[in-house]
Amino acid sequence: MNYIVGTPLYIMSAVTLLAILTGAFHLKGAARRLPEWIGIGGIVATLAVVTGLWGDSQYGFAGEIHMSRLGILFTWIILVSALAVIALSWGEPAGAGRRPEYIGLILAAATGMMLTVTAGDLIVLFIGIELLSVSLYILCAIEVVRERSLESGLKYLITGAIGTALLIYGFALLYGMTGTTSIEAIGTTLAHAGPLTSQPLLIGSMALIAAALGFKASAVPFHMWTPDVYEGAPTPVTAFMSTGTKTAALGAFLIVFTGAAQGMVSDWRVLIGAIATASMVVGNIGALMQNSVKRMLAWSSIAQAGYLLIGVAVGTQYGARAVAYYLIAYVTMTLAAFAIVILREREVENGDQLVSFTGYGRRRPWAGVVMTLAMLSLAGFPPLAGFIGKFMLFQAAIDGDMLWIAIVGALASVVSVVYYLRVSIVMWSPAPAGEFDGGRRLRIPAPVAAVAVIGGVGIVLLAVLAQPVIDLCQGAAQSLIP
Template identity: 40%
Template sequence: MDTSLVQQAIDNVNFAAIMPALILCVVGMAALLIGVFSKRGRTFHISLICLFGLVAAGVATVGGWNQPYQFGFSGHVALDNFARFFNMTFIIGSILTILMSDDYLKREGYPISEYYPLILFTTAGAMLMASGTDMMTIFLGLEVLSVSLYVLAGLFRNQVRSNEAGLKYFLLGAFSTGFLLYGIALIYGVTGTTNLTDIGNYFIYHPALLTNPMTIAGMLLLSVGFLFKIGAAPFHMWAPDVYQGAPTPITAFMSAGPKAAAFAAFLRILLLALGGLENDWTSLLWVLAVATMTIGNVIAISQTDIKRMLAYSSISHAGYALVGIVAANEIGISGIMFYMLAYTFMNLGAFAVLTLAGKKGENNLTLDGFAGFGFKQPFLGVAMTIFLFSLMGLPPTAGFAGKFYIFAGAVKAGYLWLAVIGVLNSAVSLYYYLRVMVYMYFRDPNEEFEWVALKTGAVISIILAIIGVLYLGILPGGVMEMAKLGLF
């Protein structure tokens, strides 16, 4: 073996490029070990350790903002501003999730110490996806994320609902991974490399290969894999079932971080590697964005279970974000980054309210269960109202600013109709979000209305989410400028 090659490979290792993910993995493994040696049922100190790990990873990410980009592992990983922005989104999502989890797990009778490390591993996988510049890294990140999420979705192992959610997510997730890999294999066959930039350059020098059936098939199969993870129509069928069956904080977590990670990796692949096929994938995603928005919103109207309704709303929000990919210009892409951060705040906030409002077994999370909730529990009522306003996209909340940027990007790119359909869909969504508020404020509560106790952790997470939603809604400019710096 040529020693200079080995030396070159060693020189290429740059731990600074994966520092946030590395911190999370190390802290996660330490927390796993500490959990084994702790008394059964005691998880609070593990949640604190994991929070500490997330804060450390956040410091490592923010400290590197706008610093020179870090590349490492022979061009497999790039820690650029794009990755840093998404890393912050994942970290915020995980912190809010962990804060709302501890009392919830105790109430449901599953104080499992592995829960928190698994959230850290999921976040680390998401970070690898966002900073991966090679199909291999992206695939590995996706699987680290998915395998941890399968476990988390099926965590309540004596509850059939949770079992079903885990099993469904696993079977369909593994199925979609097969498509993703076959797509990667075909593109590798055409270009002879798995590095995104090299693939893009290869197509620049060999434009004739862009119309090769193998390239087109590869792009389509790859898109299937990512659209599944995003939960876009027609690959959305798993989302409502899994979201409804999984533990509530995990549902919240799943709908924010991992979805943002799939968007990050999808964006990198489409823009860096398959930029030459832009006309093909924009026309494909145009149709799917419209279908995703419409299906999510229309089916959400008929839901009576609030968790399931938010699952369908999450599908439609994925549709709004797809509009940004179709636009594929500066404001559209940074709009997606902004929107994912905004969505993390508003959706995790809404689910934090649900974790408090639910009673053991969570059978009361229906519209009827929320009758009169707003006056009986003023704090939770006001918080839920703010999050619902943000999900609707009304000013002055984060949801409005996010939708504004994305639709502005679409209009600027000449997709006026797409923006119109998006706005019409937001109008449809008013109906089912407002219905929750009608139940909360204009219906009389059941006689046996039970006061739910406010738990410190969840309340902190709700307050943080409110601050985030209002800050991003009232002063979106600063964060948007940051997102624009993240473009590659």
């Protein structure tokens, strides 16, 4: 029994509790930031520990925890986005009186995400997804005085509950067919299971699991909740949902489908391919008509889930590698974009509306540059990170004899150019006279600006110095499919 492997999870659980416990004390002055600092310290420590575990796969407990390269890479992504979200929430008015719970829940959600991507057992995977979901239900509704926030939390809870039901049902069927909950053992069993078409229960379980994970990744047709929930939730929480949750969900997709069900790839690739196609088409068209940048980013995150699922659908090592790289790129550009939205929201009422960005780039050129880079990269313009990611996804698709999905992806990207570029055009066009000076001249919170700038630099560096990052992704993909 190897208990050391669980250390990152122990640390995260401990700091989660610690952060919440600080709520029991009346903290004054500088100490009011104590939950944040506990969170930052815990995340940094976990990052260090998890980095030390990088290497060949290790199983913890009786195989319930599977610390693979893939799990570690995804844990990095999750922890970095959690760190960024804490920075983005710096001085956030949302949940002002509830800092300990707010930070604690972010840490709890991050723990759940980590558990999901390092799961070695279906039960652990389920617990991870539940932990992240429940924490996020509360986080969405944490601004209890704002109706939209409450609505957002409730909507997420109801749809999320359906997802949970589907997931546990799918797992139950899978257990029934294979007689085990260990993901590794399931993989061995399924490899000798013969064609899926002869086993309706397996088809059912695969479809149910794909649907449930589709809910979490906000893939079409399980996306209906996304725009409303994203718009209503406090913006840092939205940023966390579109980065951390997406990473965890895609990690689960890779573990269950590309990993465990590898032997039946030809049977489920159509299923996942259809979800991917629908997400790319619906997400990109939906994003065209949005006036709120937050809502636009919600629809765009649906479309991006579609691109990511291309890498799952092909079910190859190339595909898994592309998913891992694209997730890193996607998280970087999404965090940069949300950082700018948050900046604007702090300055004016309805700061998420596209109109309130008119001329923003002229007033704060650096913010305009970061937003433009993020939008160009999301649209897949070279030579930025998003381009390398899409390139790898298309490459994986063509390599896996799925040329058609690469063409769908390419055409869907054309549509996306319109709404992504619209944001940058608006940012650089002349500001309407007078209206602009009405914005409160707030001092820019340094952590938010730091996230924006680091994200902007990251978008460029991830592309220019892509090789080492791809090597890491390659290692992760190999740990999934040897």
